[in-house]
Amino acid sequence: MPPSRAARRLSLLFAVLAAASARAQSDGGTDETIEVRGEKPGGSPQAPGAAAATVEVARFSGEVRSAAELLSTSPGATVHETGAPGQSASLSLRGANAEESLILLDGIPLQGPGGGSIDLSTIPAALLDRMVVSRGVLGAQLGAGALGGAVELLPRRPTARPAGGAQASFGSFGTAQVEGDFAAGGALLGVQLDRTAGDFDYAARVPPESPNWYGFTRQNSDAQRASALFHLEEGLGADTGLDLLLQATAGDRGLPGPATSTTLRSRASDEGGVAGARLRGSAGTVAWAVRAWGRADRVELRGLQLTTDCTDGAPDCPRSEQHSATARAEGEIAASLGDRQLLRMIVSGGEEWIAGGPTGPHRRTLGSIALSDDVALPQSIGLHPALRVDRVGSDTAVSPGITATVHPIGPLEFRAGWGLAFRPASFAELYLDEGGVAPNPDLSPERAWSADAGAVWRSARLTLAADVFWSRYQELILYQLYPPFRIKPYNTGAARIAGLELQIVSTLPFGFTAEAVYTFLDAVNLRTGLEGHHLVYRPPHQLFGRLARRGDRLEGYAALAFRSAMPRDAFDSAHLPAQPRLDAGAGVRAAGPLWIDVEVKNLLDDRTQQDLFEYPLPGLSLAVIARARL
Amino acid sequence: MKRTAFALALALALAACGGKYKAPPPQKNIALPPGSQLKPYDPAHPGNANPQGLTQVGDQVYATISNQYFDAAAKTVVNAGPGFLAGIVPSTGKLTLIDLGGSDEKQCQNPGFVRDSNGLLYAPCSGNFTGADGSRALVEVDPATAKVTRRAAIPDGRVPNGVAPGPTKIWMGDAFSLQVFSVDRASFVADPAANALTLDCPQSPQNGFSYVADVLILYGDLYALCASDIAGTLFRFDAATGALKGKVDVGPTPSEMSQTFDGRVAVINSGDNTLSLVTISGAKMTADNKALTFPDGTSILQDVRARDNFLFTVASGSNSAQKIDLTAKGGPKIVAAASFGDGANPYNIFPLDDDQAIVTNRQTNSIAAAQWVVVP
Incomplete structure (x- = not known):
């Protein structure tokens, strides 16, 4: 019989915990919670056996990459952007809505204004170490809301030795980014500054029925953002340690509106922050952690009316300001039962609040109990059952899930999973009462279940992964016309989403790496009267390919992203055209640790591309990047 | 029209x-004139013209002037003043405003549609969309004098949308329900609620929406177009008695309809961006719902x-x-x-x-x- 994989995991776990103090003094750091390490490269320790991919931010050194662009390289992920850098961007995993995919920073769930989906443009990607994208209905493993999956953002980690780096980029449309970080003594401080004028040229058919393209320049699309990260890992003794994470971001941007109805006077500003502290330790065969964290954000909209813009400060144009916050504490304990089983329990409780004109003040309690098991069976079979009970306000739901893995030979792994989960209505859906949006305090949670299976071949030079999935969504919250002028959310939606995800990563000679990702989605509406039609803005085919070289003196890459045409209305009669995008970059190490890179995005200079709601996307853009890391 | x-x-x-x-x-x-010239109830809150319907009598085209603004505090669209018709000579831009508001300036608010019949104009006024205010009405306007000649109050519970002047009745649809109701053309009084017609229009079982999108008199019959979030149906009634004579499905969420040169009915469907062409042959109605996809x-x-x-x-x-x-x-x-x-x-x-x-x-x-x- 081969050695038990659970035994290896446990030995790793306790080795890690026992060495907590020492690790804090090394280049390593702690992860987001007690975890089983080393078992599943590329996956989330919170969701063992789930389909997953890891995006290493360092792999894109010498490039200017937003969080949205980084995530779009992952199988099963669809990113929608609304224009230039700094404009809002959203993530869909396996065809789920943006609200149906969790985004966690070091284990802390992030939320957009009103508790809705997070705007990816507010995430300072340069301060991240990596992103773990787990796909599937993972409410049991990752919490309420993970219907399409979850993205775990892992921030840069502190080191004991002094270390740091900086990167500055300047490019088209007045776009610039400066990032710097410094670590020493188990602490890391990082800062990222972004700005863009956003005044890119684009082409549009005007009128849309005509064959003629005309050139336009995007206006009121500027954006500025400042973000900071502080990350501390401190050993308190042989078996205990303290982690501290602080992240803050603030931004201001124009809201240009769709190309057919621009809003030149509308703007938004936001501030948000996350703070978390965790004490962890071990005693015998038991590992434990307690954690407290909180998040707060504020968003202000200016110059925006029912269907158009208005002059900020005018009597009929009041500002809209909204605050929201969450505070939560959790305790976690993991214990081995023999050498083949690891049991874990997390108990969590807290509260979230919202206040401001658009919603009024509201609060609701949060609580959860999560149990998971990690069982090693003969024949290299691993079972990972999990059960979580969440209470969000007055909604209580049970989310079960199970994954299984088997390693028949060498680096080959087969995996399968099933999960059932829910998403409670957000504060915005329940209470947002502004402009064209009406609230519905009677909403019930969305529900989904999914089954998937896949195979992975993971060797030193080659990774091959293939997954298929089938999901069913019910009670989906959809905005419907609320006569005469407004829209209102109702639990009216139902859908079936199935798909295929393929990934290949190969290390080639001479420092080259090649990778390709393909995602097929079949997202079918099951809502009465719309049965058989496809869900809007789900591209059936997505392809990402990239060839990159890293060397001591020279580096470069070329990447192709292709997204097939996708339906734009609920009846499959209007489509967003297929969009290919070619990016390339090259750089040299100019002196010592200093690298100079040049990058071209949208090399084909296709200015006709649009994304959600007819928001135009930039054509060709250039950037010069200088970076150094010590 | x-x-x-x-x-x-x-x-x-x-x-x-x-x-x-x-x-x-x-x-x-x-x-079009700014709100300050549209007799605002509160000069501090003038509306906008927000023109909608169009028809032509003689050399003038008439447009309905909704005269509204969005009240950010109340989170709703507010009628800033009385409804108007703007008579316009397109070639010169000459503009004549016809005040539909009556002596209290409130007898007609928020006119949307306008259609002509026998040289007169008929405009339904939707009021504040609650179905309970006194500004809902059907007004008859004589373009020769630029005056409201008759007004019929709309009974509570109805918000008129679309107008079809028939020989004996003037029909209107409801903006928030599937009712088609009428005003007696001779007496200019709303017919009893019991005489209203109800369209059987498919909609989402939970919280879907449906309404009457348009009504039209054609070959002496009343045609009524129902719209919902997922469907649309064209109904044909006897314009005098209201007896159902047929129906046919068109595309989803139709907006309006018009009679074509060859006697068909053209319907545009905003739900799926298509044109339906309905052929009427005796008692039979058939629809080509993909006559054109925009x-x-x-x-x-x-x-x-x-x-x-x-x-x-x-x-x-x-x-x-x-x-x-x-x-x-x-x-x-x-x-x-x-x-x-x-x-x-x-x-x-x-x-x-x-x-x-x-x-x-x-x-x-x-x-x-x-x-x-x-x-x-």
Whole structure:
């Protein structure tokens, strides 16, 4: 019989915990919670056996990459952007809505204004170490809301030795980014500054029925953002340690509106922050952690009316300001039962609040109990059952899930999973009462279940992964016309989403790496009267390919992203055209640790591309990047 | 919408002489009066013209003026003053305002549709959309005197949407329900609620929406168009008795309809961006619901008007109008298109001849002429 994989995991776990103090003094750091390490490269320790991919931010050194662009390289992920850098961007995993995919920073769930989906443009990607994208209905493993999956953002980690780096980029449309970080003594401080004028040229058919393209320049699309990260890992003794994470971001941007109805006077500003502290330790065969964290954000909209813009400060144009916050504490304990089983329990409780004109003040309690098991069976079979009970306000739901893995030979792994989960209505859906949006305090949670299976071949030079999935969504919250002028959310939606995800990563000679990702989605509406039609803005085919070289003196890459045409209305009669995008970059190490890179995005200079709601996307853009890391 | 007898006679006479009627070129853009000139109830909160419906009598085109603003505090659209009709000579831009508000300036608020019949104009006023206010009415206007000649109050529970003047009754649809109701043309009094017709229109079982999108008198019958979030149906009734004579499914969420040159009914469907052509043969109605699928960029089809072998349509989401040749080889085809500019929000269209048309720009408060671009 081969050695038990659970035994290896446990030995790793306790080795890690026992060495907590020492690790804090090394280049390593702690992860987001007690975890089983080393078992599943590329996956989330919170969701063992789930389909997953890891995006290493360092792999894109010498490039200017937003969080949205980084995530779009992952199988099963669809990113929608609304224009230039700094404009809002959203993530869909396996065809789920943006609200149906969790985004966690070091284990802390992030939320957009009103508790809705997070705007990816507010995430300072340069301060991240990596992103773990787990796909599937993972409410049991990752919490309420993970219907399409979850993205775990892992921030840069502190080191004991002094270390740091900086990167500055300047490019088209007045776009610039400066990032710097410094670590020493188990602490890391990082800062990222972004700005863009956003005044890119684009082409549009005007009128849309005509064959003629005309050139336009995007206006009121500027954006500025400042973000900071502080990350501390401190050993308190042989078996205990303290982690501290602080992240803050603030931004201001124009809201240009769709190309057919621009809003030149509308703007938004936001501030948000996350703070978390965790004490962890071990005693015998038991590992434990307690954690407290909180998040707060504020968003202000200016110059925006029912269907158009208005002059900020005018009597009929009041500002809209909204605050929201969450505070939560959790305790976690993991214990081995023999050498083949690891049991874990997390108990969590807290509260979230919202206040401001658009919603009024509201609060609701949060609580959860999560149990998971990690069982090693003969024949290299691993079972990972999990059960979580969440209470969000007055909604209580049970989310079960199970994954299984088997390693028949060498680096080959087969995996399968099933999960059932829910998403409670957000504060915005329940209470947002502004402009064209009406609230519905009677909403019930969305529900989904999914089954998937896949195979992975993971060797030193080659990774091959293939997954298929089938999901069913019910009670989906959809905005419907609320006569005469407004829209209102109702639990009216139902859908079936199935798909295929393929990934290949190969290390080639001479420092080259090649990778390709393909995602097929079949997202079918099951809502009465719309049965058989496809869900809007789900591209059936997505392809990402990239060839990159890293060397001591020279580096470069070329990447192709292709997204097939996708339906734009609920009846499959209007489509967003297929969009290919070619990016390339090259750089040299100019002196010592200093690298100079040049990058071209949208090399084909296709200015006709649009994304959600007819928001135009930039054509060709250039950037010069200088970076150094010590 | 119907052309006037005069215009018809002129067109027929010109056609008989071997030439098509050619209207004087319209002004490119005619700005409508600002809210301060629309008798605001509160001078501190003037509305916007927000023009919608269009019809023609003589050399003037008449547009309904909704006269509204969005009250950010109340989170709703508010009627800032009385409704108006704007009589416009498209070629000169000469504009005459007809106040529909009566002595208290509140007898008609928020007029949307307008249709002509026997040289008179009929405009339903939707009030504040609650179905309970006293500003809901059907007004009859004599364009010769530019005065309201008669007014019929709308019973509570109804919000008129669309108007079809028939020989004995003037029919209207409901903006929030599937009821079609009438005003007696002679007495100009609303008929009893029991006489209202109810359209059987499919909609989402949970929280879907449905309403009467348009009504039209055609060949002496009443045609009523129901719209819902997932469907649309064209109903045919006896215009005098209200007896159902037939129905046929059209595309989802239809907006308006118009009689074509060859006797069919053209319906535009905003749900799936299509044109339905309904053929009426005796008691039978058949629909071609994919007679034309508009291009991907066309969004929110609002209005359709027929003239000769052409259809003229307008889409408020894409700020564009389309000219469709019904006799094109291979079926109906867009042969020309026009843009009214970013954020114009064109709502209704009216062809002045086979080549010229004007629209109401609801957001930019103007009447604009279509500057056609040929679509090959």
